[in-house]
Amino acid sequence: MSEEIHPGLEDVVAAETQISFLDAEHEQIVVRGYDLIELARSSTYADVAHLLLFDHVPSEEERAAFARQLGDHAHLPEGVADILRRLPSDTVAMDALRSGLSILAGFENAEVLADHSREANLAKAVRILAKSPTLAANAYRALHGQPFVQPNPGLSFAANFLQMIYGRPADAETIAVFDRIMICYADHELANSTFAARIVASTFADIYGAIVAATAALKGPLHGGANEAAARMFAEIASRGGPAAAEPYLLERLAAKDRIMGFGHRVYMHRPDPRADLLKADLDAIAARDPDAAAMVQTYEIVVAVMEREKGLHPNADLPIGLILSLVGIPIDLFTPIFLCARNAGLLAHVIEQHEHNRLYRPRVVYTGPRDRRL
Amino acid sequence: MSEEIHPGLEDVVAAETQISFLDAEHEQIVVRGYDLIELARSSTYADVAHLLLFDHVPSEEERAAFARQLGDHAHLPEGVADILRRLPSDTVAMDALRSGLSILAGFENAEVLADHSREANLAKAVRILAKSPTLAANAYRALHGQPFVQPNPGLSFAANFLQMIYGRPADAETIAVFDRIMICYADHELANSTFAARIVASTFADIYGAIVAATAALKGPLHGGANEAAARMFAEIASRGGPAAAEPYLLERLAAKDRIMGFGHRVYMHRPDPRADLLKADLDAIAARDPDAAAMVQTYEIVVAVMEREKGLHPNADLPIGLILSLVGIPIDLFTPIFLCARNAGLLAHVIEQHEHNRLYRPRVVYTGPRDRRL
Numbered sequence: 001m002s003e004e005i006h007p008g009l010e011d012v013v014a015a016e017t018q019i020s021f022l023d024a025e026h027e028q029i030v031v032r033g034y035d036l037i038e039l040a041r042s043s044t045y046a047d048v049a050h051l052l053l054f055d056h057v058p059s060e061e062e063r064a065a066f067a068r069q070l071g072d073h074a075h076l077p078e079g080v081a082d083i084l085r086r087l088p089s090d091t092v093a094m095d096a097l098r099s100g101l102s103i104l105a106g107f108e109n110a111e112v113l114a115d116h117s118r119e120a121n122l123a124k125a126v127r128i129l130a131k132s133p134t135l136a137a138n139a140y141r142a143l144h145g146q147p148f149v150q151p152n153p154g155l156s157f158a159a160n161f162l163q164m165i166y167g168r169p170a171d172a173e174t175i176a177v178f179d180r181i182m183i184c185y186a187d188h189e190l191a192n193s194t195f196a197a198r199i200v201a202s203t204f205a206d207i208y209g210a211i212v213a214a215t216a217a218l219k220g221p222l223h224g225g226a227n228e229a230a231a232r233m234f235a236e237i238a239s240r241g242g243p244a245a246a247e248p249y250l251l252e253r254l255a256a257k258d259r260i261m262g263f264g265h266r267v268y269m270h271r272p273d274p275r276a277d278l279l280k281a282d283l284d285a286i287a288a289r290d291p292d293a294a295a296m297v298q299t300y301e302i303v304v305a306v307m308e309r310e311k312g313l314h315p316n317a318d319l320p321i322g323l324i325l326s327l328v329g330i331p332i333d334l335f336t337p338i339f340l341c342a343r344n345a346g347l348l349a350h351v352i353e354q355h356e357h358n359r360l361y362r363p364r365v366v367y368t369g370p371r372d373r374r375l
Numbered sequence: 376m377s378e379e380i381h382p383g384l385e386d387v388v389a390a391e392t393q394i395s396f397l398d399a400e401h402e403q404i405v406v407r408g409y410d411l412i413e414l415a416r417s418s419t420y421a422d423v424a425h426l427l428l429f430d431h432v433p434s435e436e437e438r439a440a441f442a443r444q445l446g447d448h449a450h451l452p453e454g455v456a457d458i459l460r461r462l463p464s465d466t467v468a469m470d471a472l473r474s475g476l477s478i479l480a481g482f483e484n485a486e487v488l489a490d491h492s493r494e495a496n497l498a499k500a501v502r503i504l505a506k507s508p509t510l511a512a513n514a515y516r517a518l519h520g521q522p523f524v525q526p527n528p529g530l531s532f533a534a535n536f537l538q539m540i541y542g543r544p545a546d547a548e549t550i551a552v553f554d555r556i557m558i559c560y561a562d563h564e565l566a567n568s569t570f571a572a573r574i575v576a577s578t579f580a581d582i583y584g585a586i587v588a589a590t591a592a593l594k595g596p597l598h599g600g601a602n603e604a605a606a607r608m609f610a611e612i613a614s615r616g617g618p619a620a621a622e623p624y625l626l627e628r629l630a631a632k633d634r635i636m637g638f639g640h641r642v643y644m645h646r647p648d649p650r651a652d653l654l655k656a657d658l659d660a661i662a663a664r665d666p667d668a669a670a671m672v673q674t675y676e677i678v679v680a681v682m683e684r685e686k687g688l689h690p691n692a693d694l695p696i697g698l699i700l701s702l703v704g705i706p707i708d709l710f711t712p713i714f715l716c717a718r719n720a721g722l723l724a725h726v727i728e729q730h731e732h733n734r735l736y737r738p739r740v741v742y743t744g745p746r747d748r749r750l
Binding site for chain 2: 003004005006007008009010011012013014015016017018019020021030032033034038039042043057077079082083086087088090091092095096098099102103105106107108109110113189190191192193195196199200201202203204205206208209210212213215216217218219220221222223224225266267359360361362363364365366367368369370371372373374375
């Protein structure tokens, strides 16, 4: 054993994968061989999920069959709604999603649950993918005393998810940008939550347990919570007067050595996140349609310019996503659950890959505590 | 980034810690500077938990105060029992514990939940430590339609846990060996579940989420599930006729290239696990008291001898623990939940340490999939 410590395992290769790769040098996010940005421009979330799970973009026939499967499995089993309504109302929405996913495991047949073959895992993956938006939206509804909204299997994945969030149909522009956000979030190599899922899966724990662990990880403010933090920052700047308040606000926080979420990334370092560039165009489109939103987008531009000037940092995907989700009226507590539902496609693919090529994760420590203490 | 792959992160140092260390060279498990085997011989689980959380063995006054705290917090919040009773009866007991721990987070004040200071984390850790046995025992009871058993704060940690499992007071010998098993399981350096907890904590996700992830990891047959697998093996050998059936059974499984759980360990390699040696004495004591158990212990000895002869492997802690828990009449589905409740002390200490000296875990991959696919 080498005594060299790798804090945060930075630059340590912890897995071999055929699923995705951050090619920081070429500023490309590779997903199953495709450029994620091309997928986000020209595909749908369901197609990308199919690509991640089955390693190919669906044919027209496969697309229809996959949509049917997702629709068939979107309903929650009887009893789950009842449990969600019994959670204490202080429960964080992301924790309710975590509990719900954990509980769903009990609705699988015990043998199916313990079967880690590719076939059994794919069947469970489709069920988890299909049910998660229903769970996320309705857990939030339960915590807020709102009526449940059943999934509508006739809608696209994004349209159905938005309808369950809003309690009414979403417009075409919002569906399109939400779908694009879900694609941007679909997979991102060995992000912390994906790593957590693979570690849990490496004990041959089942795919539900691995996704529950990923949900726990994604909640953290240094990970999935970043889009919430970005949205709260934009709300704070707006409450201080809008675009003119952006620079003083940021300089104040930077002087206090606060960490500004939505900027920089361990892997991209000082290069731009291509997802942020893509989604800036969506922000511009929203600004063109809505004068109130235009001021927020102006704030966004100032924030980006100041952070580049002061810290040399570029926005990552969480910055535009936090703002877009706010502007389309989604409750902030749902941002991280939405991230999880989108990342599910990648997470599930990684768990399946881990089970197929398994080696138990069990690293070592450097011990710096006392020795030879006696009772 | 180096392209060197570390499958399972074997021999990679992933954390600096003052909590515990497997000194394989000296065959010693170091816990906060003490030899775990000395602790198991001369201490109690509550003392070891105090040591892990507060870095010192309690004084008499601290011991009484800690016992009072654990007793005060052992009750489940109102509503949890009701949720446990609504879980589908096919739910695996370990998954019910995972769901229950996830749900408990919602009973914390939201600000306390998000507070990762040492003080706030320690307060939550004591609550998790105290409530987990109540949750584990009563989740099992709920799944089997048995009446709930309330915790008895007047009993020791082990005696109270056993009483909730059995539904009646346990005898002194069983309490003593159960307490020793809990100490043996209390911490074990960077085991997979501990690593999972630290990874989740490194996003500044809260301590509940980290423990939920650890629970998910511990369920796996390559990790916490090993004690169950060992117990099932002994039951199978007994059903084939007892000690005389042990060698043919093992040779048959080895010829089929089955993995025999309860033997070997990534870190110990071909050295003995000191916990297994310690607990063999408990098996001998049980055999001396009970002739039926004596045959099982004889089987144990044959299994150990055959595995050493055939594979050069020594038993790890899971082998004697699986057998002891069977012999004292604990349902097999509770073995891994018991492991989690015992490991809690270490897990909670590791999460607190991670939050205090944090660096986000975010390793890299080697990508072996296709490139340059186009829509």
